[in-house]
Amino acid sequence: MRTATLNAFIARTESFVQRIERKTKLRKQRDEISALVKLNRALGEQRLYVDADGRERLIGWKQPKRERPKCGARTRAGGSCKAPVVRGRSRCRMHGGLSTVPKTAEGKARSAAGVRAYWERWRAARAAAAK
Numbered sequence: 001m002r003t004a005t006l007n008a009f010i011a012r013t014e015s016f017v018q019r020i021e022r023k024t025k026l027r028k029q030r031d032e033i034s035a036l037v038k039l040n041r042a043l044g045e046q047r048l049y050v051d052a053d054g055r056e057r058l059i060g061w062k063q064p065k066r067e068r069p070k071c072g073a074r075t076r077a078g079g080s081c082k083a084p085v086v087r088g089r090s091r092c093r094m095h096g097g098l099s100t101v102p103k104t105a106e107g108k109a110r111s112a113a114g115v116r117a118y119w120e121r122w123r124a125a126r127a128a129a130a131k
């Protein structure tokens, strides 16, 4: 009994510490990014930055948001997305522009299976509508 409560207490404390560590890391990262952004605005250059999750990001606005091409993904309302694309990508941040893309063979297969399933459903829906 006693050890159970003690273990629960230890686990809680550990998760608390982890949360604080993560927060500190994120704050540090934010400070670094804002410093980089300022530098880039001044120099007009882009810089590669690897964030806490190991993602590579380009810091610096080579193209202002409004001058970037439109995303063009199909929206739920039926139109095409008018948001600017993520730098170096062809879609906006809401439509997969931030995706780092499946890297493993298994992930790629899963992604392809999803696409195949989507078109299967689409064909079925069209066939049903034609009847």
Ligand SMILES: [Zn+2]
Pocket (backbone or CB within 6 Å): 071, 072, 073, 081, 082, 083, 091, 092, 093, 094, 095
């Ligand atoms: Zn979009």
